[in-house]
Amino acid sequence: MRNLAVIGTGYVGLVTGVCLSEVGHHVVCIDVDEEKVKKMKSGIPPIFEPGLEELMIKNIKNGQLHFTTDYTEGLKNAEVIYITVGTPQNIDGSADLKYIKQVAKDIGLHVTHDVIVATKSTVPVGTNELVHKIIQENLKENVQIDIVSNPEFLREGFAIYDTFNNDRTVIGTSQDHAAKIMTEINQPFNVPIFITDIRSAEMIKYASNAFLATKISFINEIALICEKIGANVDDVAYGMGQDSRIGPKFLDAGIGYGGSCFPKDSIALVKMAENVNHSFKILNSVIEINKKQQMILVEKAKERFGSLKGKKCAMLGLSFKPNTDDVRESACIYISKRLIDEGAEVSAYDPIAIENAKKILDSKVKYGANMEETLQDTDFVFILTDWKEFIDFPLDKFSDLMKFPIIFDGRNCYNLEDVKQYPIEYHSIGRASIINK
Ligand SMILES: NC(=O)c1ccc[n+]([C@@H]2O[C@H](COP(=O)([O-])OP(=O)(O)OC[C@H]3O[C@@H](n4cnc5c(N)ncnc54)[C@H](O)[C@@H]3O)[C@@H](O)[C@H]2O)c1
Numbered sequence: 001m002r003n004l005a006v007i008g009t010g011y012v013g014l015v016t017g018v019c020l021s022e023v024g025h026h027v028v029c030i031d032v033d034e035e036k037v038k039k040m041k042s043g044i045p046p047i048f049e050p051g052l053e054e055l056m057i058k059n060i061k062n063g064q065l066h067f068t069t070d071y072t073e074g075l076k077n078a079e080v081i082y083i084t085v086g087t088p089q090n091i092d093g094s095a096d097l098k099y100i101k102q103v104a105k106d107i108g109l110h111v112t113h114d115v116i117v118a119t120k121s122t123v124p125v126g127t128n129e130l131v132h133k134i135i136q137e138n139l140k141e142n143v144q145i146d147i148v149s150n151p152e153f154l155r156e157g158f159a160i161y162d163t164f165n166n167d168r169t170v171i172g173t174s175q176d177h178a179a180k181i182m183t184e185i186n187q188p189f190n191v192p193i194f195i196t197d198i199r200s201a202e203m204i205k206y207a208s209n210a211f212l213a214t215k216i217s218f219i220n221e222i223a224l225i226c227e228k229i230g231a232n233v234d235d236v237a238y239g240m241g242q243d244s245r246i247g248p249k250f251l252d253a254g255i256g257y258g259g260s261c262f263p264k265d266s267i268a269l270v271k272m273a274e275n276v277n278h279s280f281k282i283l284n285s286v287i288e289i290n291k292k293q294q295m296i297l298v299e300k301a302k303e304r305f306g307s308l309k310g311k312k313c314a315m316l317g318l319s320f321k322p323n324t325d326d327v328r329e330s331a332c333i334y335i336s337k338r339l340i341d342e343g344a345e346v347s348a349y350d351p352i353a354i355e356n357a358k359k360i361l362d363s364k365v366k367y368g369a370n371m372e373e374t375l376q377d378t379d380f381v382f383i384l385t386d387w388k389e390f391i392d393f394p395l396d397k398f399s400d401l402m403k404f405p406i407i408f409d410g411r412n413c414y415n416l417e418d419v420k421q422y423p424i425e426y427h428s429i430g431r432a433s434i435i436n437k
């Protein structure tokens with residue numbers, strides 16, 4: 001088993017550190033955020049991720065997992081250093097590499113022995129070469145630095161499961177020695193390993209996210225056509241997904257994709273293509289379709305009511321998808337703003353993301369303690385996230401709590417035949433509306 005350092009403890013860093021310690025490696029996680037490190041040292045994860053806390057506490061207790069803000073201490077024995085810091089967007093949409101560059105400099109300044117540096121952050125093609133250059137420029141000792149691109153494919157909400165059950169691990173390197181060590185470190189996860197060159201590994205990550213985003217925008221366009229021609233997009237997606245060349249996943253029509261990855265990575269890939277004089281037309285359309293799709297419920301509500309001025313809306317679901325408290329690029333940000341601009345009153349509820357939402361949504365948004373309180377006396381509901389709590393909510397309760405239940409479901413949470421049993425007006429995505437008085 002190896003001594004490893006993980007720099008950055010966001011989703012990727014913390015999950016990576018915890019899972020590597022779980023399979024027996026000795027891991028030190030380094031972060032510049034002192035508050036966060038203090039919390040993690042006492043076993044409190046700064047993010048909500050099913051199963052993470054238990055594994056974290058277990059491995060801290062058995063001495064496999066440590067946290068520090070000190071690079072000297074953190075890198076002292078590391079045979080592999082993982083870089084997992086954020087790569088947010090610049091104003092023009094390209095990837096902002098300021099955290100990556102800072103980390104590369106700090107590795108150069110602190111490392112005193114031969115080491116492999118593996119980048120897990122999503123970085124534009126060529127970045128690992130830049131990381132190598134910055135480390136070399138700052139080295140104080142004559143040591144060997146091997147560079148590896150090791151992109152991360154985990155999904156929030158399934159991060160631990162994905163680490164142990166991923167479809168592939170990608171290792172990009174030109175060094176046989178580095179490929180051998182990285183393969184050995186990853187062996188306990190039992191995930192197929194694909195070794196390639198650094199640039200291809202970097203591109204695999206962006207191309208994968210862009211392709212998944214494309215599937216989502218494609219089915220959302222199909223949904224809009226289904227509504228106009230009287231087909232049911234859920235059945236269409238099911239029928240398409242039966243073809244193994246297409247596959248059933250990522251064909252759920254809805255209010256588009258959000259989160260910390262697809263929106264930023266798709267724009268970053270467009271920019272990367274522009275830098276080599278290629279106009280990435282499909283991906284530009286995917287992004288444009290997604291922006292439009294995020295507003296689809298507002299358009300439906302405006303069509304239904306004429307004006308939203310003075311209307312009371314209950315917004316259910318604030319995280320960008322279920323099983324996470326992450327609200328980064330969640331559709332609720334744009335939808336609530338538009339509702340307020342249209343003069344509507346917005347009450348909102350989410351099982352776990354309210355505190356994060358409060359930090360970014362307009363102060364005019366009011367929050368309910370539960371679904372019942374949020375729905376009380378509202379004119380219409382927007383369902384933005386397919387939380388199990390919403391799917392399981394008894395449909396008759398909508399009529400009990402609302403003046404007259406008008407539901408705009410952005411995630412197709414309910415079966416149309418079930419809805420027909422209740423006095424509910426129901427508008428969903430890519431399916432016929434139900435007007436039951
Ligand atoms: N979130 C995901 O599900 C996911 C999945 C796959 C890939 N990625 C990619 O992984 C990268 C990280 O994403 P995230 O969501 O985990 O990031 P994040 O922004 O949530 O966390 C980054 C962490 O790095 C720390 N940090 C910043 N500068 C540092 C420094 N100089 N030294 C030490 N720590 C430092 C921050 O304090 C923070 O804790 C991004 O490139 C992202 O695109 C994310």
Ligand SMILES: O=c1ccn([C@@H]2O[C@H](COP(=O)(O)OP(=O)(O)O[C@H]3O[C@H](CO)[C@@H](O)[C@H](O)[C@H]3O)[C@@H](O)[C@H]2O)c(=O)[nH]1
Pocket residue numbers: 122152153154155156157209212216249250251252253254255256257258259260261262265320321
């Ligand atoms: O059929 C679908 C599938 C997803 N979504 C939406 O797409 C977004 C992203 O969902 P998901 O991919 O499950 O979440 P992430 O945690 O953002 O994971 C993506 O982004 C990560 C960061 O790069 C990658 O590591 C993962 O492989 C990739 O799935 C969410 O808003 C979902 O609601 C749909 O609208 N329809």
